[in-house]
Amino acid sequence: MNRLKVGIIGTGGIFYGWGGNSGHLPVYPRIVDEAQIVALCDANEANLRKAEYSLKKLFSEQAKTSEEQGELDRAKWLRDDANNVKCYTQLKKMLENEELGLVDIITPPIAHASIAIEALRSGVNVMCEKPMARTWLECQKIVSAVAETGKFYQHNEQLIYMPEWYGLRKFLDSRIIGEPLLTFLSSAIGDAKSIRWDANASGGGSLIDMGVHDICAIWFALGFEKKKPMKVKSVHPHGISIKMPKRLIKGTYQDVHVEDDAHIIIEFEDITDGSWATVNIEASWSYRDLRRNEIFGTNGSIAGIGVRRLELSDSFENKRQVELDMIRNDVTEAPIEEYSGWLGEIKNLCYCIKEGVKPICSEIIGSEVQAIIDSAYLSQLKGMRAVSLEEYKEYAKEVERKEGDKASDMLISEFMKAVYTL
Numbered sequence: 001m002n003r004l005k006v007g008i009i010g011t012g013g014i015f016y017g018w019g020g021n022s023g024h025l026p027v028y029p030r031i032v033d034e035a036q037i038v039a040l041c042d043a044n045e046a047n048l049r050k051a052e053y054s055l056k057k058l059f060s061e062q063a064k065t066s067e068e069q070g071e072l073d074r075a076k077w078l079r080d081d082a083n084n085v086k087c088y089t090q091l092k093k094m095l096e097n098e099e100l101g102l103v104d105i106i107t108p109p110i111a112h113a114s115i116a117i118e119a120l121r122s123g124v125n126v127m128c129e130k131p132m133a134r135t136w137l138e139c140q141k142i143v144s145a146v147a148e149t150g151k152f153y154q155h156n157e158q159l160i161y162m163p164e165w166y167g168l169r170k171f172l173d174s175r176i177i178g179e180p181l182l183t184f185l186s187s188a189i190g191d192a193k194s195i196r197w198d199a200n201a202s203g204g205g206s207l208i209d210m211g212v213h214d215i216c217a218i219w220f221a222l223g224f225e226k227k228k229p230m231k232v233k234s235v236h237p238h239g240i241s242i243k244m245p246k247r248l249i250k251g252t253y254q255d256v257h258v259e260d261d262a263h264i265i266i267e268f269e270d271i272t273d274g275s276w277a278t279v280n281i282e283a284s285w286s287y288r289d290l291r292r293n294e295i296f297g298t299n300g301s302i303a304g305i306g307v308r309r310l311e312l313s314d315s316f317e318n319k320r321q322v323e324l325d326m327i328r329n330d331v332t333e334a335p336i337e338e339y340s341g342w343l344g345e346i347k348n349l350c351y352c353i354k355e356g357v358k359p360i361c362s363e364i365i366g367s368e369v370q371a372i373i374d375s376a377y378l379s380q381l382k383g384m385r386a387v388s389l390e391e392y393k394e395y396a397k398e399v400e401r402k403e404g405d406k407a408s409d410m411l412i413s414e415f416m417k418a419v420y421t422l
Contacts, residue, residue, distance in 0.1 A: 003032075003077075004350050007039040007100045007124075009091060009115055010107035011051035013193065014129055022339035024106060025055060027346050029062040032077045034350045039098050041088040048087050056082040091115060095122040101353060104346070105129060109208075110201045113138040116153065120145040127154040127349050130212045132366035134203030135408040136374045137396050139367035146363045154349045154359040155366025159217040161344025164306050167324040168295075169221045176312065177297030180222060183279040184295075185214040185305065188288035194250045196285075197258055199416045200409065205258030207240060208373050211283030216361070216369045218279050219268065224365055227268040227277065232375035233386040235280070238263045240380040242421045243286040259419045260285040264376040377415035 017023020042048040059082035066075040088094040103119045105128040113133040116126045133139045146153045187210040243261040262283045269276045282290035293305035303311040310322045326335035352359045375392040400407040
């Protein structure tokens with residue numbers, strides 16, 4: 001059985017998920033015939049051992065279930081994988097000792113670029129959790145490494161593999177609301193993990209943490225191949241700001257120095273006819289301000305984006321509810337419950353590597369998503385005026401010419417100075 005050998009790098013929260021089959025670890029027992037975790041890597045020894053224990057426990061439980069169902073080969077693979085997984089605290093040693101086909105990067109964003117580049121130059125394919133890196137400049141180094149090595153890179157955005165966004169894409173492709181003109185999207189929660197409040201580690205605040213999902217997902221729904229992001233603007237009255245300036249971080253009340261609320265608009269241009277669609281995004285750790293998620297077209301609208309029941313309206317306000325079909329398991333055809341996105345993204349890259357097909361959410365998409373985010377920060381810095389992606393890229397390159405390897409740190413520092421307290 002020719003299974004793809006995988007090394008996991010980073011064993012924090014996204015490795016485990018938060019129930020309902022979320023996270024990366026719960027996926028691998030379900031694709032044991034396609035991929036084999038052969039190594040775990042984390043600089044923190046305690047985290048590494050906890051991850052090893054959790055993997056062995058889960059795989060053993062799944063092996064027992066498979067045995068009870070008569071799936072003896074699958075049960076054997078699961079037990080063998082659990083018994084043979086190796087643990088590393090140094091990436092270099094893992095890459096030297098293991099014959100990997102893929103690394104799965106789930107570290108904090110500050111390490112994304114360096115790890116991805118080292119893996120690619122070691123001849124290993126890469127998938128990496130969002131954001132691709134802290135800045136577009138760091139993303140460009142990954143793009144160059146992909147071009148140099150000829151290996152595959154996937155920007156992991158699980159939303160595009162879930163029924164909510166896959167269903168929306170199908171309806172937009174069918175032109176059921178005509179040409180999409182204006183979209184409102186909000187990803188809003190009340191708080192964030194401690195590391196997210198550190199701009200140097202994460203690249204920013206709620207925009208780079210939450211907004212990155214909606215930016216990539218709506219671009220997918222509109223069509224990566226059809227639409228090109230052109231302009232970005234931080235918008236009044238909130239802009240990119242701090243709404244709740246005191247937060248519990250690592251158990252103590254601290255002053256916040258990154259945005260906990262971001263409101264931006266993005267202009268996507270159709271590459272075939274020059275038409276455009278505008279997307280208004282809220283990314284917040286201070287609860288929701290924006291109206292409901294809805295996309296308006298020339299012939300109607302679709303509400304309920306991000307949930308499994310869409311509301312379709314025509315130009316005369318006639319409405320109908322559409323319950324989206326669940327994504328189905330390829331083997332049993334049974335619906336995949338709850339969070340199917342991580343399963344979809346990991347299965348997708350396994351397929352792409354084996355078939356020699358470039359993933360739909362490639363290094364180019366990940367890099368442009370980051371350019372959108374950085375352009376929004378630059379818009380805020382320039383008094384909330386519209387900024388084209390080309391203007392931002394020239395700005396970033398100029399900073400790089402002056403600051404060299406410190407350019408990304410300087411950009412993040414400048415952007416965070418523009419974040420203001422409401």
